[in-house]
Amino acid sequence: MTAAVLPLPRGGARHLTGTGTLIRLALRRDRVLLPVWVLVVAGAVSGVERSLENLYGTGTERAELAADMNANGSLRALYGAVFGDSYGALTAWRIGGYAALLAGLMSLIIVIRHSREEEETGRQEALSAAMVGRRAPLTSALATAALADVLLLALCTAILLGAGRPVAGSLAFGLTVALSGLVFAAVAAVAAQLTENARHAKGIAGAVLGVAFVLRAAGDAAREAASAGSHPLVWASPLGWAENVRPFAGDRWWVLLLPVGLVAGCVALAYALADRRDLGAGFVRPRPGPAHAPASLAGVYGLAWRLQRGTLLAWTVGFAFAGAVFGGIADGAQDIVGDNTGTRDLIRRMGGHPALTDAFLSTLVGMLGLICALFTAGSVLRLRDEESNGRAEPLLANTVGRLRWAGGHLVIAYAGPVLILAAGGLAMGLSYGITAGDVSGELPRILLAALAQVPAVWVLTGLAVLVVGALPRLAAAVWGPVGLVIALGWLGPVLKLPQAVLDVSPFGHLPKLPGTDVTATPYLWLLALALALPTAGLLALRGRDLD
Amino acid sequence: MNTAISVSGLHKSFGRTHALDGLDLRVAVGEVHGFLGPNGAGKSTTIRVLLGLIRADRGDVTLLGGDPWRDAVALHRRVAYVPGDVTLWRNLSGGEVIDLYGRLRGGLDPVRRADLLARFELDPTKKGRAYSKGNRQKVALVAAFASDVDLLILDEPTSGLDPLMEDVFRGCVREERERGRTVLLSSHILAEVEALCDRVSIIRNGRTVESGSLADLRHLSRTTVRAELRGPGADLADLPGVHDVTESEGHVVLQVDNDHLDPVLLRLAEIGVRSLAGSPPTLEELFLRHYRDQDTDAPLVASR
Numbered sequence: 001m002t003a004a005v006l007p008l009p010r011g012g013a014r015h016l017t018g019t020g021t022l023i024r025l026a027l028r029r030d031r032v033l034l035p036v037w038v039l040v041v042a043g044a045v046s047g048v049e050r051s052l053e054n055l056y057g058t059g060t061e062r063a064e065l066a067a068d069m070n071a072n073g074s075l076r077a078l079y080g081a082v083f084g085d086s087y088g089a090l091t092a093w094r095i096g097g098y099a100a101l102l103a104g105l106m107s108l109i110i111v112i113r114h115s116r117e118e119e120e121t122g123r124q125e126a127l128s129a130a131m132v133g134r135r136a137p138l139t140s141a142l143a144t145a146a147l148a149d150v151l152l153l154a155l156c157t158a159i160l161l162g163a164g165r166p167v168a169g170s171l172a173f174g175l176t177v178a179l180s181g182l183v184f185a186a187v188a189a190v191a192a193q194l195t196e197n198a199r200h201a202k203g204i205a206g207a208v209l210g211v212a213f214v215l216r217a218a219g220d221a222a223r224e225a226a227s228a229g230s231h232p233l234v235w236a237s238p239l240g241w242a243e244n245v246r247p248f249a250g251d252r253w254w255v256l257l258l259p260v261g262l263v264a265g266c267v268a269l270a271y272a273l274a275d276r277r278d279l280g281a282g283f284v285r286p287r288p289g290p291a292h293a294p295a296s297l298a299g300v301y302g303l304a305w306r307l308q309r310g311t312l313l314a315w316t317v318g319f320a321f322a323g324a325v326f327g328g329i330a331d332g333a334q335d336i337v338g339d340n341t342g343t344r345d346l347i348r349r350m351g352g353h354p355a356l357t358d359a360f361l362s363t364l365v366g367m368l369g370l371i372c373a374l375f376t377a378g379s380v381l382r383l384r385d386e387e388s389n390g391r392a393e394p395l396l397a398n399t400v401g402r403l404r405w406a407g408g409h410l411v412i413a414y415a416g417p418v419l420i421l422a423a424g425g426l427a428m429g430l431s432y433g434i435t436a437g438d439v440s441g442e443l444p445r446i447l448l449a450a451l452a453q454v455p456a457v458w459v460l461t462g463l464a465v466l467v468v469g470a471l472p473r474l475a476a477a478v479w480g481p482v483g484l485v486i487a488l489g490w491l492g493p494v495l496k497l498p499q500a501v502l503d504v505s506p507f508g509h510l511p512k513l514p515g516t517d518v519t520a521t522p523y524l525w526l527l528a529l530a531l532a533l534p535t536a537g538l539l540a541l542r543g544r545d546l547d
Numbered sequence: 548m549n550t551a552i553s554v555s556g557l558h559k560s561f562g563r564t565h566a567l568d569g570l571d572l573r574v575a576v577g578e579v580h581g582f583l584g585p586n587g588a589g590k591s592t593t594i595r596v597l598l599g600l601i602r603a604d605r606g607d608v609t610l611l612g613g614d615p616w617r618d619a620v621a622l623h624r625r626v627a628y629v630p631g632d633v634t635l636w637r638n639l640s641g642g643e644v645i646d647l648y649g650r651l652r653g654g655l656d657p658v659r660r661a662d663l664l665a666r667f668e669l670d671p672t673k674k675g676r677a678y679s680k681g682n683r684q685k686v687a688l689v690a691a692f693a694s695d696v697d698l699l700i701l702d703e704p705t706s707g708l709d710p711l712m713e714d715v716f717r718g719c720v721r722e723e724r725e726r727g728r729t730v731l732l733s734s735h736i737l738a739e740v741e742a743l744c745d746r747v748s749i750i751r752n753g754r755t756v757e758s759g760s761l762a763d764l765r766h767l768s769r770t771t772v773r774a775e776l777r778g779p780g781a782d783l784a785d786l787p788g789v790h791d792v793t794e795s796e797g798h799v800v801l802q803v804d805n806d807h808l809d810p811v812l813l814r815l816a817e818i819g820v821r822s823l824a825g826s827p828p829t830l831e832e833l834f835l836r837h838y839r840d841q842d843t844d845a846p847l848v849a850s851r
Binding site for chain 1: 595598599600601602619620621623624626627628629630632633634635636637638639640641642643644645646647648650651652653671672673674676677687700
């Protein structure tokens with residue numbers, strides 16, 4: 001009997017054998033995740049596009065909006081510079097940066113999920129034992145992300161064309177979003193080669209995304225309002241490139257060559273690294289650990305600290321970095337008044353320069369608070385991760401009650417935001433204090449303002465505890481409300497959403513610090529919620545079956 | 548009889564799946580009790596109820612005199628558990644995990660820890676994923692055997708261990724019994740249960756189908772007879788209680804119900820016997836008997 005021999009491709013193509021099957025596997029696994037991401041991003045674009053048309057109906061209103069936004073450093077930091085006052089240009093300004101950021105986040109998650117995560121869990125080993133080429137896993141991961149980005153390109157372009165915007169600008173917008181996604185897909189492909197740990201790989205790629213955002217924000221805040229050219233910091237950031245394509249305001253196609261070049265470079269690097277390593281291995285060799293546990297690993301609290309301290313440290317350093325950068329540019333807020341001495345005097349008399357800088361600082365502090373919600377949600381979800389991966393079960397078979405087990409991780413979920421925001425506030429206060437020449441005056445004010453965000457963050461911590469306790473199967477859905485709160489905080493004010501909608505977010509109830517009086521009432525409500533939600537969640541956790 | 552584990556009429560469903568359907572289990576203090584069943588029979592679900600990780604829908608469960616759901620934490624001071632699939636934290640070394648579990652059980656014996664590490668040939672400095680499946684299993688086994696507890700609950704603990712390590716494992720279980728500890732050993736490896744267990748409970752589809760000492764169970768079953776005969780043995784198949792006769796070149800192998808042994812031996816003697824071997828049923832055969840006929844009421848058809 002002769003065995004049937006399948007024809008094998010020769011040359012380089014044999015490394016790609018099985019890519020198609022792996023892509024189908026990835027699409028099958030992501031059948032919910034991928035459409036949700038694409039629809040959320042496209043939905044945001046569509047929503048912003050429509051609201052702008054409703055809110056700023058006349059050319060005068062749009063010109064005023066553009067001028068106002070460009071005049072204020074904090075708003076430029078948040079949303080980027082405005083390059084025109086057409087509907088299209090305003091849409092690109094308002095949502096283009098976020099669409100690019102979200103596309104990047106989506107793409108990096110998809111790539112790590114289908115490359116390093118598959119290797120770490122050992123699933124890739126079984127797949128690669130079949131007729132799967134050496135380069136097929138990375139190729140299929142990149143292709144899946146690329147497919148999602150192409151969908152975004154098509155949807156964004158179609159939405160803008162459907163609204164009657166010019167073809168060139170619509171296409172430039174779509175390409176900008178899709179290419180930003182691809183940039184971070186390629187960055188993630190490199191990160192996935194470096195470390196054996198998928199969580200670390202996501203962290204590395206996420207840090208690149210975060211730095212890109214901070215550079216873009218700082219550059220836009222520091223740019224001189226009058227000049228047309230972007231600050232060098234903006235040019236150093238892939239998200240800054242996205243802004244500088246300027247859809248509907250010049251459509252600078254050549255800028256798109258920058259992300260294309262970076263994608264090509266990163267993908268080539270990723271393949272070169274992948275060819276030089278073993279399956280499952282990274283380039284950072286894991287060192288052996290101690291034969292005996294240190295005294296600090298004494299119980300569930302020590303364990304939770306051990307498991308989460310790396311993440312906590314990374315967030316703390318990241319916030320200190322962002323705080324220092326933002327604090328350093330805050331002094332430039334006075335520039336917005338321009339050179340007109342009369343105006344400057346007028347504003348100064350009204351409480352002017354300090355008030356404007358405070359507005360800037362409070363906006364940035366609020367931004368740190370919103371981002372901090374991501375940390376706390378992730379920290380609480382560690383509980384679910386431990387449970388569903390079978391690591392909680394043997395722990396709970398010891399003399400560990402469920403509440404104490406949960407307590408170990410919750411201490412970090414609750415204390416972490418305090419530490420992270422303190423680091424951000426401290427760095428911002430220090431760097432603003434130094435530039436303004438008043439460290440002892442500014443530092444405590446800004447630190448306090450940063451810490452004042454904590455109760456709002458805790459409400460989301462509590463919500464996450466409630467979901468993990470009561471609806472463990474839906475634990476990942478916690479990201480929904482967290483994303484909504486961040487979106488409301490970020491987009492809500494300019495979209496002039498009704499107060500009832502803005503009130504959904506706990507951050508909407510915080511006083512604008514520094515610069516306003518603190519009232520106790522909102523804090524009492526937030527703290528009451530921050531206590532009630534986790535209490536209900538822990539009661540549910542105690543009464544339910546463990547997965 | 549002092550009872551370590553007592554379960555009666557235990558029910559548990561997950562959605563529409565009835566994982567446990569009136570299960571009974573009684574484990575005496577100081578015995579090694581085999582908990583046998585095929586995959587999906589409900590062994591792990593029972594163990595998770597015993598550990599208070601899930602709550603029974605119905606039925607009475609007592610563990611070391613307490614309620615495993617209500618008194619979970621207090622009871623766990625006296626219980627060590629080894630899961631069938633051990634997952635470790637990827638950034639913790641095996642030695643750290645062993646110490647952590649020990650501390651969470653109120654301390655472990657450092658001398659015994661070192662002795663067990665040597666016997667299981669386990670390197671405690673490796674981290675999480677660097678361990679093979681068998682070595683992850685050893686981490687949990689060392690942690691369990693080194694702690695001072697009254698009851699060990701082992702859920703298919705030797706999956707992934709090589710035969711030499713299985714031997715070490717058996718030695719450890721025997722030592723535990725000598726020290727008066729109780730062991731609940733869930734398994735589908737019959738040789739292991741046969742070698743270690745005083746009594747056995749066999750479960751299927753969430754229900755206990757047989758329980759007793761190995762001797763009790765064997766009496767329900769048959770003896771395999773192998774004989775070299777001087778004449779043709781074709782008519783042996785006609786005797787009552789005889790099954791599965793195969794004959795080739797004077798060698799006969801047959802199975803006979805134990806209460807029909809006498810006529811078979813008489814007939815063999817009549818034909819003339821050159822050599823004769825009789826073996827008690829292995830647990831394998833008991834097992835097959837329970838699972839082969841599960842859904843039919845047809846008479847037993849033995850495998851060989």
